[in-house]
Amino acid sequence: MTIRPGRIAVHIALVLYTILALGPIFLILINAFKTRRAIFADPLGLPNAQTLTTIGFDRVFANSDFGLYFFNSLTVTVVSLVLIVLIGAMAAWALTEYRFRGSTILSLYLAIGIMVPIRLGSVSILRMMVELNLVNTLTALILVYVAQGLPLAILILGEFIQQIPKDLRDAARCDGVSEYRIFFSIILPLISPAIATVAVFTMVPVWNDLWFPLILAPGDGKQTITLGVQQFIGQYVTDWNAVLASLTLAIAPVLVLYLLFSRYLVRGLTAGAVK
Amino acid sequence: MADVSLHGVAKSFGATEILRDINLSVEDGEFVVFVGPSGCGKSTLLRIIAGLETVSGGEIRIDKKRVNELPPADRKIAMVFQSYALYPHMNVYKNMAFGLKFAKTDKAEADRRVRQAAEILKLTPLLDRKPRELSGGQRQRVAIGRAIVRNPSVFLFDEPLSNLDAALRVNTRLEIAKLHRDLGATMIYVTHDQVEAMTLASKIVVLNQGRIEQVGAPLELYRSPRNLFVAGFIGSPRMNFIKGQVLRAEGSRVTIGFAGTEAALDVRPGSVKPGDPVTVGIRPEHMEAGGTDSTSLRGTIDAVEQLGESSYVYMRLASGDDVIVRAPGETEATPGGTYIAHVPSRALHVFDASGLSVLPDRS
Numbered sequence: 001m002t003i004r005p006g007r008i009a010v011h012i013a014l015v016l017y018t019i020l021a022l023g024p025i026f027l028i029l030i031n032a033f034k035t036r037r038a039i040f041a042d043p044l045g046l047p048n049a050q051t052l053t054t055i056g057f058d059r060v061f062a063n064s065d066f067g068l069y070f071f072n073s074l075t076v077t078v079v080s081l082v083l084i085v086l087i088g089a090m091a092a093w094a095l096t097e098y099r100f101r102g103s104t105i106l107s108l109y110l111a112i113g114i115m116v117p118i119r120l121g122s123v124s125i126l127r128m129m130v131e132l133n134l135v136n137t138l139t140a141l142i143l144v145y146v147a148q149g150l151p152l153a154i155l156i157l158g159e160f161i162q163q164i165p166k167d168l169r170d171a172a173r174c175d176g177v178s179e180y181r182i183f184f185s186i187i188l189p190l191i192s193p194a195i196a197t198v199a200v201f202t203m204v205p206v207w208n209d210l211w212f213p214l215i216l217a218p219g220d221g222k223q224t225i226t227l228g229v230q231q232f233i234g235q236y237v238t239d240w241n242a243v244l245a246s247l248t249l250a251i252a253p254v255l256v257l258y259l260l261f262s263r264y265l266v267r268g269l270t271a272g273a274v275k
Numbered sequence: 276m277a278d279v280s281l282h283g284v285a286k287s288f289g290a291t292e293i294l295r296d297i298n299l300s301v302e303d304g305e306f307v308v309f310v311g312p313s314g315c316g317k318s319t320l321l322r323i324i325a326g327l328e329t330v331s332g333g334e335i336r337i338d339k340k341r342v343n344e345l346p347p348a349d350r351k352i353a354m355v356f357q358s359y360a361l362y363p364h365m366n367v368y369k370n371m372a373f374g375l376k377f378a379k380t381d382k383a384e385a386d387r388r389v390r391q392a393a394e395i396l397k398l399t400p401l402l403d404r405k406p407r408e409l410s411g412g413q414r415q416r417v418a419i420g421r422a423i424v425r426n427p428s429v430f431l432f433d434e435p436l437s438n439l440d441a442a443l444r445v446n447t448r449l450e451i452a453k454l455h456r457d458l459g460a461t462m463i464y465v466t467h468d469q470v471e472a473m474t475l476a477s478k479i480v481v482l483n484q485g486r487i488e489q490v491g492a493p494l495e496l497y498r499s500p501r502n503l504f505v506a507g508f509i510g511s512p513r514m515n516f517i518k519g520q521v522l523r524a525e526g527s528r529v530t531i532g533f534a535g536t537e538a539a540l541d542v543r544p545g546s547v548k549p550g551d552p553v554t555v556g557i558r559p560e561h562m563e564a565g566g567t568d569s570t571s572l573r574g575t576i577d578a579v580e581q582l583g584e585s586s587y588v589y590m591r592l593a594s595g596d597d598v599i600v601r602a603p604g605e606t607e608a609t610p611g612g613t614y615i616a617h618v619p620s621r622a623l624h625v626f627d628a629s630g631l632s633v634l635p636d637r638s
Contacts, residue, residue: 165358167360168362170347170356173326173327174348174353174354175373175421175425176346176349177348177377190363
């Protein structure tokens with residue numbers, strides 16, 4: 001195989017982009033294990049015998065309810081994810097499979113959600129949550145994230161469901177399989193790559209969100225991890241060791257989930273290319 | 276086992292009429308083939324019988340019971356799809372057993388039926404494979420197996436062979452015919468391939484533009500097509516059509532002039548009168564090379580196709596009509612030459628101006 005110049009250019013671009021994307025994460029990781037002095041003196045340097053310290057981690061575990069924040073974040077992310085995928089797939093199936101009065105309008109209405117940033121509605125959402133007595137609960141966050149994630153999920157899953165041959169559903173109907181069973185036993189397994197795609201796209205912004213936790217659940221032990229990190233960032237003094245340590249810890253679960261899904265993700269993005 | 280009957284079935288999507296006023300009865304154990312060009316509504320009709328489409332009018336009866344409102348699963352039918360429609364994430368065994376799980380079939384009984392179907396279809400060694408690990412022919416057999424295990428009264432086939440290659444198609448065709456003999460079930464089969472229709476059917480239904488053109492046994496349609504469409508559709512290569520005119524008539528005996536020659540034959544009394552324009556039809560295989568009879572066609576050869584056991588001579592008559600003749604395998608005809616083909620008058624078909632056959636019933 002000869003190496004064409006085009007290929008080299010593509011690879012250079014990809015390598016540069018990878019450095020750009022991974023660089024900050026790498027910086028966080030190395031600096032989380034360095035003393036404060038070393039962080040500022042040599043931010044790009046690797047920790048060495050003199051500068052290596054875990055003081056940031058110690059302080060995170062000692063001075064904050066890190067475990068609680070972590071658990072809150074995990075709960076919010078996982079529950080939102082499950083709800084978005086389940087409701088999204090069901091809605092996508094209904095909108096692509098059944099023709100009913102208003103189905104087109106309904107799809108359009110749901111698609112608009114992709115274009116309108118949900119943060120524009122922050123004030124009304126806060127008011128609504130106050131009315132519903134949901135402030136400082138994880139439920140408030142989950143509800144908002146489900147609303148935020150659904151439009152894109154429905155769009156992507158709908159596209160995938162459309163690619164499933166119609167004959168399959170008809171065959172199942174001839175087999176006497178109920179519509180729910182068709183959805184759970186045939187449609188869901190077949191769109192699992194798409195579900196992984198949706199899961200990744202949905203998970204990352206939810207896990208990283210600071211805005212809604214700050215507004216809707218800033219206290220009562222309902223803080224998420226992004227909010228928890230904030231307590232080390234002060235107006236005058238910032239405990240960089242603790243900030244970087246907690247960020248390092250916060251990255252881990254997303255990374256694990258991403259690795260779990262990514263096998264399917266690649267398949268999802270290339271599905272239909274080989275067949 | 277069951278019979279199927281359709282009474283005034285109509286279907287339209289919005290303003291487009293797909294099927295209108297379909298009346299048909301399928302006897303118990305019959306092998307009925309719906310044939311017609313694409314877009315004629317044959318697949319829609321099959322899906323209506325299956326219960327996958329609703330009708331806009333009319334009634335469907337299976338086993339003498341109205342089934343219009345019943346879902347597919349309750350109609351005692353099983354369908355085999357053109358795309359096979361195997362569940363890609365299940366192995367062969369599960370594909371066949373899947374439907375039984377929801378029909379509340381006893382587990383042991385389901386297992387027995389699946390293994391029996393696999394036995395019949397020679398799928399036993401493949402039971403653990405996924406559909407993607409099977410060849411086209413094997414997938415087709417799994418699809419048929421999935422239908423068999425349901426133990427249906429009526430089998431519905433939607434162009435099951437069109438995704439197979441030529442050799443496999445012939446094979447599978449024979450297997451389906453054998454299956455029909457063994458099971459004795461009612462089968463309804465959709466195809467656009469008239470060879471499949473001729474070889475499999477005990478009754479052919481020719482559809483065109485949402486209407487039934489003719490229903491009959493394969494040879495009946497071949498011998499006495501009711502109209503120009505059926506005449507052109509059944510038979511390969513298709514029947515030659517030549518414009519002609521009624522010259523004389525004495526009772527039912529008429530003389531028809533076409534392409535510079537004439538032929539006398541019997542028609543249905545009163546169906547045509549002298550001066551009427553008609554279309555004369557003659558099958559390529561019914562013409563004989565040479566012949567100096569008064570009824571023979573003479574033309575310039577455009578092309579010759581040699582098939583070994585026979586050859587097809589494409590010629591253009593002086594009247595401008597193009598005619599195909601089946602000549603013996605070793606013909607001396609060459610493009611550019613002149614060819615004379617004898618036309619036996621008993622092999623002629625005559626259609627009136629509206630395209631209906633005017634011949635008396637031959638069957």
